[in-house]
Amino acid sequence: MSWLMVENIIKIGVGAVLSIWIARKLGPTRFGLYSYAIVYASIFYAFVGLGLRKIVVRELSKNKEGAKKIIGTSFFMILSAAIVMSILTPLSLFLFSDASKITVLLVAIMSSGFIFQSFQPIAFYYESQTRMKWVMILSLFGFAIGTLIKIFALLQDSWIHWLVIGSMLELALASLFLYFIFPKELKPIRQISFDLTLAKKLLKESYPLIVIALAIKLYTDIDQIMLKNMYDLTETGRYAIAVKFSKICTFLPSAIFISVFPNLVKTKSNNEAQYKNKLQKLYNVCSFLGYGFAIFFTFFGNLIISILLGPEYASSAFFLKILIWSNLFIFLGGARTLFLISENLTQLYMFTIIIGCALNIGLNYIFIPIYGGVAACIVTLITTFIAGIGINFFIPKLFETGLMQMKSLVYPKFW
Numbered sequence: 001m002s003w004l005m006v007e008n009i010i011k012i013g014v015g016a017v018l019s020i021w022i023a024r025k026l027g028p029t030r031f032g033l034y035s036y037a038i039v040y041a042s043i044f045y046a047f048v049g050l051g052l053r054k055i056v057v058r059e060l061s062k063n064k065e066g067a068k069k070i071i072g073t074s075f076f077m078i079l080s081a082a083i084v085m086s087i088l089t090p091l092s093l094f095l096f097s098d099a100s101k102i103t104v105l106l107v108a109i110m111s112s113g114f115i116f117q118s119f120q121p122i123a124f125y126y127e128s129q130t131r132m133k134w135v136m137i138l139s140l141f142g143f144a145i146g147t148l149i150k151i152f153a154l155l156q157d158s159w160i161h162w163l164v165i166g167s168m169l170e171l172a173l174a175s176l177f178l179y180f181i182f183p184k185e186l187k188p189i190r191q192i193s194f195d196l197t198l199a200k201k202l203l204k205e206s207y208p209l210i211v212i213a214l215a216i217k218l219y220t221d222i223d224q225i226m227l228k229n230m231y232d233l234t235e236t237g238r239y240a241i242a243v244k245f246s247k248i249c250t251f252l253p254s255a256i257f258i259s260v261f262p263n264l265v266k267t268k269s270n271n272e273a274q275y276k277n278k279l280q281k282l283y284n285v286c287s288f289l290g291y292g293f294a295i296f297f298t299f300f301g302n303l304i305i306s307i308l309l310g311p312e313y314a315s316s317a318f319f320l321k322i323l324i325w326s327n328l329f330i331f332l333g334g335a336r337t338l339f340l341i342s343e344n345l346t347q348l349y350m351f352t353i354i355i356g357c358a359l360n361i362g363l364n365y366i367f368i369p370i371y372g373g374v375a376a377c378i379v380t381l382i383t384t385f386i387a388g389i390g391i392n393f394f395i396p397k398l399f400e401t402g403l404m405q406m407k408s409l410v411y412p413k414f415w
Contacts, residue, residue, distance in 0.1 A: 003136040008251035011143055018150055019244045020308045022163060023237070025154055028312055032237030034160050036228045037106035038167055039221045039240075044089040046217040048082045048114050051209025053124060054261070054341045055202060060128035061262050067183075071121045072192030073199050079118035086114040097229075106164045113172030122178040130262055138177035146170030208350035215350070215357040219383070222357075223376040226364050231372045239373040241309065242319035245301075246327060249293040253286055253331045257338060265342050282335045283404050287412035290328030297324040315373065322377035326384040332405045333388025339401060348397060356387025 023031045056074050060067055090108035093099050099107075123135045146169040153162035224243070227236040260282065268275040297304070298321050305317035333352075340349040360383040367375035392402030 003132045007136040007140055008255050010140060012248050012251040014143075014147060016244070016248050018147060019241065021154060022150070023241045023244075023309055023313065026160070026237075028234045028237035030160065030233075030237070032228060032233035032235070032240060033103065034106075034163060035224060035240035036233070036236060037103060037160075037164055038110055039224045040093060041089055041107050041110035042221060043214070043217045043225075044085045044092075044111060045114060045117075046213040047085050047210065048078060048117050049120065049213065050077055050081050050203065051206035051211075051213050052077065052202060053120070055206045055209065056121060056124045057128045057262065058265060058341070059202075060125055061265055067125060068192050069195050069198060071125055073195050074121040074124070074202065075118055075192065076194045077199055077202070078120060079115065082114040082117055086111045089114075102160075106161060109161060109164045110168050113168040116172040116175040119175045119178040122182055123175075125183055127258065128262060130259070132258075134181045135178065138181065139174040142173030142175075142177055143170050145173055205346065208346040212346070212350045212353050215353040219353065219357040219360050219387070222361055223364055223368070223380065226361075226368050227373065227376060230365075230368050235372045238313055238316045239319055239376055241305075241313055242316045242323055242373075242377070245297070245304075245316075245320050246323040249289075249324070249327050250330070252289055253334055256282070256285065257334055261338050261341075264338055268342050279335075279339055280404050280408070281414045282338070283332060283408035284412045284414035286331035286335045287328065287405075287408040288414060290331045291412065293327055294325045297321065319373050319377050322374075322381055326381045328409075329381075329384040329388040332408065333384065336388065336392075336398075336401055336405065345397065348395065352387050352391050352395075352398075355391060356383045359383045359386060 022034065026034060052074050056070060059070050063070070089111035090104050093107050094104050126132055126135050146166040148166075149169060150163050150166035152158075153166065224236055224240055227239055260278075264275065264278060267278060301320045301324070302317040305313055305320065309316065337349060340346065360379055363379040363383070364376060367379065389402060389405050392398040392405065
């Protein structure tokens with residue numbers, strides 16, 4: 001957890017400073033274009049991992065002896081998906097939209113890094129063993145290279161494509177470098193193998209997570225795409241920077257989720273009462289963090305935006321004050337995800353996310369053309385509550401989980 005915390009603090013801290021610099025340098029309109037290209041590519045990126053991460057981590061936690069076969073199979077599965085998506089992403093934008101040539105180029109640059117994600121199963125192995133030190137170090141190294149490219153581009157007043165190249169390399173190099181820390185206990189790497197039967201089994205279990213990954217990306221990012229297509233790029237840029245600030249707060253619960261998941265799986269198989277006690281504490285931690293971040297930005301959001309970004313982004317402060325409260329429900333929904341995966345209830349998870357995604361797209365479609373960024377903020381707040389908490393009370397298997405979440409909202413004591 002310490003290494004995850006260090007990685008997230010550095011990435012989010014440096015990333016926040018860099019995002020502010022980029023936003024100031026580009027202005028709302030060009031920053032909107034930059035954000036749109038990255039967000040569009042990220043939606044297709046949801047397919048690349050095939051929803052395998054938590055499934056593979058779970059399998060490796062239970063079956064260390066079969067690690068070579070599990071890692072090899074997931075490697076070739078992700079590589080195949082990455083090749084297809086790296087071609088399909090810019091092609092879809094070119095064929096089915098009136099996007100400019102520069103927009104298609106930016107998306108093509110971003111999607112070219114998908115192929116390197118095939119090395120991620122190595123990280124899955126270390127995650128299953130709770131040995132994340134070198135994974136984090138190499139991830140930070142890749143992040144540093146991408147960041148230096150962005151800084152160079154900003155200092156040289158280069159066009160946006162160099163900034164997108166930096167963003168692509170942050171992800172691509174972090175995954176590529178994993179090759180150099182292939183676990184000693186699993187070497188030589190040439191002995192990893194593809195097992196068709198295992199691939200079918202993994203895909204059968206993970207296909208709901210593929211749908212979920214896509215639904216989550218649509219859920220969290222489709223508003224920026226819809227703002228660009230249905231309103232304008234300037235509003236997209238102002239909204240995008242508010243989203244950046246809101247997402248800064250997710251580093252802490254994300255690190256917690258990654259670090260506690262293997263332990264939750266093991267605890268469930270040994271002691272059900274202790275497992276539920278740990279879940280309640282996790283919900284309490286999420287509520288506590290959600291309230292803390294929300295209160296801080298509600299009171300200081302205007303001041304922070306005005307100092308860091310200037311008058312061009314004045315409306316971003318109002319967007320942020322609404323968006324930041326959705327984090328409370330996002331954190332609790334993230335904690336519920338660990339419960340659903342450990343209980344093998346991935347189809348229920350898929351259902352809750354699809355409901356939230358459908359509501360989000362439908363409401364945005366109605367209200368964004370009229371109210372712009374304000375509509376996107378309010379819709380996000382409403383749908384994150386429904387998908388993360390409210391829907392639990394309409395599903396018998398999740399009713400107890402909903403009660404635990406509501407208890408954490410009322411009394412988030414975890415110490």
